[in-house]
Amino acid sequence: MRQVNSRFVAGRLLQVVPTVAAILLTGFVLVHLAPGDPVLVLAGEHGDAAYYAFMRHRFGLDESLPRQLIVWLGHILRGDFGFSYVYGRATSVVILERVPATMLLTGSALVISLLVAIPLGAIAATRPHGARDIGISALALGLYSTPAFWIGQLAIIGLALGLGSFPVQGMTSAGSDATGWSHSWDIVRHLMLPALVLASQEIAVLVRVTRSTLLDELSREHVRAARAKGLTALQALVRHALPRALLPVVTIVGARIGHLIAGAAVVEIIFGWPGMGRLLLGALQSRDTPILLGLFFVVSFTVVLASLLADLAYAAIDPRIRLR
Amino acid sequence: MPPSTRASDFAELAPAAESGPPSGWRRPVRGLVLRRASGRIGFVLVVLVVAMAIIGPTIAPHDPFVISGGSLAPPSAAFPMGTDALGRDVLSGLLYGARTSLSIASAVALIALACGATIGVLSGYRGGWTDNLLMRTTELFQVIPRFFFVIIAIALFGPGLSRMVLALGLTSWPTLARVVRGEVIAMRDLDFVRAAEAAGATASRMAWRQLLPNVTPSIVVVLGLLVGQVLLLEATLGFLGLGDPGAISWGTMAAQAQGFLRVAWWLALFPGLAITLTVLGVNLLADAFSSARAADGGAP
Numbered sequence: 001m002r003q004v005n006s007r008f009v010a011g012r013l014l015q016v017v018p019t020v021a022a023i024l025l026t027g028f029v030l031v032h033l034a035p036g037d038p039v040l041v042l043a044g045e046h047g048d049a050a051y052y053a054f055m056r057h058r059f060g061l062d063e064s065l066p067r068q069l070i071v072w073l074g075h076i077l078r079g080d081f082g083f084s085y086v087y088g089r090a091t092s093v094v095i096l097e098r099v100p101a102t103m104l105l106t107g108s109a110l111v112i113s114l115l116v117a118i119p120l121g122a123i124a125a126t127r128p129h130g131a132r133d134i135g136i137s138a139l140a141l142g143l144y145s146t147p148a149f150w151i152g153q154l155a156i157i158g159l160a161l162g163l164g165s166f167p168v169q170g171m172t173s174a175g176s177d178a179t180g181w182s183h184s185w186d187i188v189r190h191l192m193l194p195a196l197v198l199a200s201q202e203i204a205v206l207v208r209v210t211r212s213t214l215l216d217e218l219s220r221e222h223v224r225a226a227r228a229k230g231l232t233a234l235q236a237l238v239r240h241a242l243p244r245a246l247l248p249v250v251t252i253v254g255a256r257i258g259h260l261i262a263g264a265a266v267v268e269i270i271f272g273w274p275g276m277g278r279l280l281l282g283a284l285q286s287r288d289t290p291i292l293l294g295l296f297f298v299v300s301f302t303v304v305l306a307s308l309l310a311d312l313a314y315a316a317i318d319p320r321i322r323l324r
Numbered sequence: 325m326p327p328s329t330r331a332s333d334f335a336e337l338a339p340a341a342e343s344g345p346p347s348g349w350r351r352p353v354r355g356l357v358l359r360r361a362s363g364r365i366g367f368v369l370v371v372l373v374v375a376m377a378i379i380g381p382t383i384a385p386h387d388p389f390v391i392s393g394g395s396l397a398p399p400s401a402a403f404p405m406g407t408d409a410l411g412r413d414v415l416s417g418l419l420y421g422a423r424t425s426l427s428i429a430s431a432v433a434l435i436a437l438a439c440g441a442t443i444g445v446l447s448g449y450r451g452g453w454t455d456n457l458l459m460r461t462t463e464l465f466q467v468i469p470r471f472f473f474v475i476i477a478i479a480l481f482g483p484g485l486s487r488m489v490l491a492l493g494l495t496s497w498p499t500l501a502r503v504v505r506g507e508v509i510a511m512r513d514l515d516f517v518r519a520a521e522a523a524g525a526t527a528s529r530m531a532w533r534q535l536l537p538n539v540t541p542s543i544v545v546v547l548g549l550l551v552g553q554v555l556l557l558e559a560t561l562g563f564l565g566l567g568d569p570g571a572i573s574w575g576t577m578a579a580q581a582q583g584f585l586r587v588a589w590w591l592a593l594f595p596g597l598a599i600t601l602t603v604l605g606v607n608l609l610a611d612a613f614s615s616a617r618a619a620d621g622g623a624p
Contacts, residue, residue, distance in 0.1 A: 022464035026473070034480035041480060141611065145604035147556050149563045149578060150596030157589050262471035266560055270582070284479055284564065292476050299472050 005315070012311055016304060023300040027293060028072050032065075041289045046085035055082075081294035086286050091294040095276065099298075101171060102275030104187075106264050108195040110253065113202035118246070120203070121210025122237060128215060136207060143204035148263045152197045152270035159193065167193075169272040194271040201263045205256065206249060213248045217241040247318055254310020258303040356616035363612030369605025377426040380419035388417040388572055396588045406590035408580055414590060418598050420572040425602065428489055429554045433547050435493030436500050441543065443497070444504025445531050449512060459505070462498045470495040471557065478566045485568045488561065492554055500546050507539045541617050548610025552603045559599045574599050 031041045043055040056062060060071040075081075081091040124136040143151075167173065167190050172183070217223060218241050226236040261276070268277030276295060283291035357363040386392040386403075391411040399406045405414035447458040470492075477491040511517055520534050561567060562575020574595040581591035 018460070019464060019467045022467060026468055030476060030480055035482075141607055142600075142604060145552065145556075145607050146600045147559050147563070147575075147578075147596065147603075149560065149575075150592070150600060153578070153581065153585060153592040153596060156585050157592060258469035258471070262469065262560075265471075266563070269564070280475070281564065284475070284566070287479070289479065292479050296469075296472050296476050299469050300467070303469050304467060 008315055009312065012308065012315075016308060019304050020301070023297065023304070024073055024076055025069075027076070027296060028069055031293070041293070042082055044082075044085045044289050044291075045287050051085075076297060081297060082290035084288055084290050086283075086288045086291070091290045094291060095279065095294050095298055098274065098276045098279050101273060102261070102264055102268070102277065104191065105194055105198060105268065105273055105275060106260050108191055109198035109202060109264070110260065112195060112199040113206055114249075114253075116199070117203045117206035118210050118242075118249070121207045122214060122242065124207065124211045125214035125218060126233065126237065133211075137211070140204050140207040140211075143200050144208070146200075148197065148201050148266045149270055151200055152194075152267055155193055155197055156270070171274050190271075190273075194267045194273050197270075198260070198263050198267045202256070202260065205252065209249055209252050210245065214241060214245040217245045247314060250314050250317070251310055254307045254313075257306035258299065261299050261302065357609070357612045360612045360616065362608045363616065366605045366608025366610075366612055369601055370609055373422055373426065373602045373605065376419055376422035378423075380422050384413075384416035384419040386413035386416045388412055388420050396584065396591075398588075399590055405594045406588065408577075408588075408591055409584060414577070414594055417572050417577055418574065418594060421574045421577065421595070421598070422602075424485075424568070424571045424573045425555055425558055425599070428485060428492070428558050429551045431489040432492045432496055432554045433551050435489070436496040436550055437543065437547060439493075439497035440500025440546075441504055441536065441539075443501040444539075445508055445535055447501065448505035448508025449530070449535060451509075451512075455505075458501075462501050465495065466498040468495060471560070474557065474561065475564070475566065478561070483566055483568055485571060488558070488566075488568070492557060496550055496554065500543065500550070503542050503546050504539050507542050508535055511535065511538060541613070545610050545614045545617075548606055548613065552606045552610070555599065555603050555606065 031038050034041050039052050039056050039059075039061055042059055042061075043052055047055070059075070060068050063071075079092050081095070083089070084091045084094050087094045120136050120140075124133040127133055171190050172186050173190075214237075218237070220241075223236050223241050226240045227233065231239070264275065265277030265280050267273065268275045269281050272278065276298075279291060280295055282288070283295070358367060389412070392413050393403055393407045393411045395407065395409055395411045397403055397407040397411070403413050403415065405418065407413055408417075443458050443462065447455045447462075473495055474488070474491040478487060481487050517530075517534055520530060525534065558567075558573065559575035559578070562573040562577075563579045565576075565579060567573045567576045577595040578592060578599075581588065581595065584591055
């Protein structure tokens with residue numbers, strides 16, 4: 001494995017500071033610009049006078065704005081997003097409980113989309129503007145233009161209701177107390193449809209990216225040299241063009257984590273998957289603002305972390321990357 | 325700057341990135357767009373939706389806000405797309421909804437255009453600390469997850485068309501600013517810009533007469549893809565119940581279908597189809613435009 005340039009890593013880590021600061025500041029500005037008393041936003045609309053007084057003191061709302069900002073930063077950076085009156089527990093705990101289900105869904109969707117999109121993109125790139133390319137590209141553009149909730153609704157109407165082969169709601173069968181393998185199998189059966197629907201959105205983008213970067217690579221000298229020394233087109237593609245073409249795919253996957261989680265939220269709502277998306281919908285309906293703010297921060301920090309990891313992975317694979 | 329910041333700009337713009345920044349400026353590409361089948365399909369779809377938005381409410385057979393038939397009536401001659409749970413006509417709802425979706429998308433595009441083009445031209449042409457300051461700011465705006473930002477903004481400020489437009493617009497300009505900046509930098513040292521400078525062109529004349537006309541093709545492609553994304557986001561927000569309660573939107577109609585998937589497939593089919601065909605039209609047009617430009621001799 002090649003050594004990653006330590007100056008690049010340090011520089012990239014430093015970039016995290018202003019981005020996190022911008023996210024925290026955005027939350028602060030939203031809370032204070034919102035009509036009404038900021039304490040209603042921070043505490044939710046379900047508290048009593050004593051609780052509001054407590055929260056007002058806790059977040060220093062009687063003090064100057066700069067002082068409030070400092071108190072705010074202190075709370076958020078410690079992972080303290082407040083208290084959800086609806087759930088009767090700390091917001092961070094309520095959100096963390098939902099993370100595994102969302103991670104299972106997004107992770108499966110990501111794996112499925114990579115397994116489907118890279119071969120499809122490669123097939124499309126081998127003969128640009130041929131029949132297969134036109135078919136695959138049209139499919140990708142079609143999926144790219146379709147809202148996730150509609151694919152979900154069609155999937156429920158067509159597959160789950162029509163064929164009766166997939167469960168359409170929840171993560172486990174109602175009343176099931178299965179354990180071990182049968183429990184896992186139950187979850188997998190519930191996972192399949194939502195994961196496929198979510199994956200379709202990623203496939204749309206990844207096919208397009210794989211195809212276009214691969215087209216670039218295939219026209220390069222080193223691929224032509226590989227062909228000249230006697231490799232078949234397929235061997236040249238798999239051994240020489242694809243590895244380099246996949247580098248941008250790493251970046252795109254990292255850059256799209258925000259879209260992936262947003263898509264997961266919609267898919268969870270349609271399929272009743274008990275992750276952060278269901279939590280989001282519940283919080284919207286009960287006007288549980290601490291949960292909404294907490295979700296905003298958790299998703300934002302995840303996006304920053306994912307793009308950091310993607311950049312470091314890119315740097316580890318590609319020795320040409322150096323900090324400017 | 326690590327490569328990711330540039331690549332992630334184009335995460336949504338794969339076909340535009342494929343052709344690279346072409347330089348076939350000021351050539352008529354209209355004919356080239358329509359010569360492609362994909363361009364023609366996109367053009368027809370977009371024209372149809374725009375026509376729906378303009379004359380939809382006048383040709384709608386029923387008033388979509390009031391009960392006009394039986395509850396959950398399947399598609400028939402009187403109600404070609406059926407009725408919803410309250411007995412309101414789905415086709416009329418779709419015809420009214422086009423106006424909501426297109427007004428939001430075009431208002432957001434205008435905000436993104438105003439902010440993105442100004443910041444991009446300033447940043448690229450001035451360079452130095454102006455560029456540095458503007459681009460760092462742009463990057464910070466880019467980090468914020470748009471979907472969750474808009475959701476929380478609407479939850480805190482209350483639903484409404486103007487708030488949705490503002491929240492979407494505030495988070496939609498960075499990509500455009502970066503693309504414009506890149507093109508302006510590539511143009512800055514070309515002879516025609518130098519000549520205009522030597523002739524004493526003022527800053528605003530420089531921007532309006534020399535720089536902006538030459539980045540217009542790129543702006544069109546980015547804005548086209550942006551409009552597609554905004555249409556999808558607007559529909560999704562409506563689906564989550566965050567649309568304007570006073571306006572009919574396709575996303576809201578799709579949300580109402582959710583409880584009746586087993587009994588009334590038409591409620592889910594038509595709103596989703598309308599959104600998909602609209603977004604597909606816009607994306608096809610943007611794709612055809614960008615590849616027509618590449619084929620026009622711009623690309624090396």
